[in-house]
Amino acid sequence: MQDTFESSVFNLAPIAMWIEDFSEVKALFDIWRSQGITDIRTFLREDVSRIAQCSTLIRVIDVNRKTLELFEADDVDHLRFGVAQIFRDDMLETHINELADLFDGKLAFSSTTVNYTLSGRRLDIQLRGAVMPGHEGSLAKILLTTEDITAREDARRAEITQRLYAEGIFEHSPVSLWIEDFSRIKTLIEDIRARGIVDFRTFMDVHPEFVTQCMSEIRVIDVNQATLDLFCASDRMTLLQRLSDIFRGDMEKPFREQLIELWNGNLFHHREVINYALDGSERHILLHFSVFPGREHDWARVQVALTDITARKKAEAYLEYLGKHDVLTKLYNRAFYAEEINRLERKSLRPISAIIIDLNGLKEANDQLGHDAGDALLRRFGEILNGAVSQPNHAARIGGDEFAVLLPGADNKAAAAIMDTINELLKINNQFYSSAPLTMSFGVATSEQGESMESLVQRADTLMYEHKRAFYAARGTLSASGSRIARRTS
Missing domain, CATH: 3.30.70.270 (Reverse transcriptase/Diguanylate cyclase domain)
Structure with a gap:
């Protein structure tokens, strides 16, 4: 009765389960130990045929219905016949780790690996294994579960691809891009609003030190290569250490207007400013400011895009000069x-x-x-x-x-x-x-x-x-x- 219940639980489990016999692998381990092998990982990597040798000694005792479904097998014999198609290619490194855990006497192991269905479809697998009670010495029965995590891994890979894409756009953009944290500025502005201040412009006229304080609270998170090129900086560290050389002169005036935009709830705005490269040369800049979507509540991520319009301003000045x-x-x-x-x-x-x-x-x-x-x-x-x-x-x-x-x-x-x-x-x-x-x-x-x-x-x-x-x-x-x-x- 107990065996029947256990068999039912095994077959009805919602996750693919295998019972495998590693006793012959255990015997091979004993031979290798007698030959003085202690670092099994290095030993297996030196000759991958040793991994294949271990794999051929593993015997599938039983699998449940979920396993047959997952690997597209008609029955257990069909699955046994196609084991070489299931365990191949990408799983080499994880198989070394499983064998090494057993060689070192561990009774349980887990890894993320890759298997293939009998039709050749790739599966990302969360593999877990445990030596069944009473078989610790022989490894004659090991219970393994193979959970299909392909959807999760596809999402993770898509996220990585999207992140690399976004990072590529950021880094290789021909426009100077800055990622900054304005959260402290939002806090300061909200504190002023909470004090009942309505006329923010007049408040800054009376308290010019507020503008200076806000400027000091900007935290630069990252800049791209175009920024380094624009301001003649050799690297990011040099740029960040010399921000005071870049944002100087009359920068407080346009920044003051920027604060008024933020006070009025305009989280996307632009204006012309003058900055300075680290070699001292003047840069006429068209500044585009935008708070990242989803960060409207704290301004913890904002993008500042700087377009160099120095040549245009010089051309305009020259045309104005010619006109007069x-x-x-x-x-x-x-x-x-x-x-x-x-x-x-x-x-x-x-x-x-x-x-x-x-x-x-x-x-x-x-x-x-x-x-x-x-x-x-x-x-x-x-x-x-x-x-x-x-x-x-x-x-x-x-x-x-x-x-x-x-x-x-x-x-x-x-x-x-x-x-x-x-x-x-x-x-x-x-x-x-x-x-x-x-x-x-x-x-x-x-x-x-x-x-x-x-x-x-x-x-x-x-x-x-x-x-x-x-x-x-x-x-x-x-x-x-x-x-x-x-x-x-x-």
Whole structure:
């Protein structure tokens, strides 16, 4: 009756069970011991045919129904006949461990291994074995269970594959990526909110140290290779140790705005910032901030993506420069000059002085020596004005050989001082270019009570023209006729 019950339990068990006879394996172990073998693992690995020899000595006594189902066998004989198909390939290392445990006198063992069904389907198996009571000396009966864990292992492998995929995307992304922990910042913000603060911007105005504290609470978890390249860091440790060299200058201002975004619940935002590489060079950055899905409650994982827009900003700055500057002389151009005239007209600041300058002999230089020679004269005069005039004053090339200097806030004396500086620099320049001396005609005027900018420039232009006429009269020639006022103020 007891045997019948045990047989029923064995056959109805929901897990595959085997009863196997290892007595002949035990006899082989005894021979090896008598030959002085003590390290069975090394011994088996030295010659894998020894593992195969052990396997052939194992005899399957019985299996239950679940075993037949799992390995797709019709009956026990069908299973015995196909044992070599079931136990092969991937299970070599785990089989060594099982044999070694038995060799060392252990009465139980377990491992994760691979078996195959008789149709060739691969199975991940959780194998457990135990010597049955009364057979400890002979190993004549060992109970083994083979649990199918393929689904679990497939999920684990898929998770590893997905993790490696995500890590690959992160590490090899061409964009600088940072994984950071903002959990402490969330705590600080929630503490402020709990104190009844409603106007967060005003709070930070009153307590600027709060912004500094939040910056210090950011914990960098990881960065990718593009980050090291962007900031000229040799390795991650160097980068993390020198974060203060990267995030400096006016970084508090954009970070302050970032805190306001977070206060308002915007967990995904972007803005332009300026960082610095470890070699000291400036980096214009487009920063994208996002809290990881599932981390909205604590901000413990956020991604910061930094796109280097330095080249774009330089191009924009150059285009802006071209829009306001004369490429040849590096002075402001006529468009900027016209805007500045209009701006100063609207301002109440007075006095304002204006200097109108016309190079003498530029047409003759172009006609006799070519336009390259004329361009060289213009470049030289541009260097002179750039050296003499600085903000808030502006010097502009407003025509072919015509220049203007606007001096907001300058009276007669200040304007005369600027003109003296221009004359001195002109003399020095001519000493270096004695074969092609520069001469100029100029007019200086200072605004009178209630005078418009147009009238001021007209007076300076008239004075310049009188100076030019006197210059050419002294040479016995007259280079120009009529006034150029309309062209300078339109």
